């Protein structure tokens with residue numbers, strides 16, 4: 742029977758969706774260091790298409806993007822999979838992040854964030 746450590750060593754996959762290349766780059770580096778297999782998309786439409794082709798264990802998506810913004814993206818990806826963990830992120834204050842969670846995100850993070858803050862959110866969604 743695999744112990745917890747072996748389970749943690751299992752390959753994990755993440756889909757990163759953000760229209761800003763610099764954010765995608767930061768997140769790619771972050772998840773690479775954690776040993777994830779990584780897919781990226783630059784807008785919601787591309788993210789939804791990518792998830793349909795290659796469902797990942799985790800999706801981290803921006804909210805404000807062209808061509809299907811994050812709220813619609815979260816709703817569609819949640820329709821595709823009940824088990825995928827979804828983290829919403831935005832630099833906009835207000836109701837976006839709460840709305841994201843209501844519509845199917847597991848957790849949310851405000852931009853800008855530190856890697857420590859992202860690790861906290863990641864632990865909350867992956868340990869639950």
Ligand SMILES: [Mg+2]
Nearest residue numbers: 760803805806
């Ligand atoms: Mg954006």
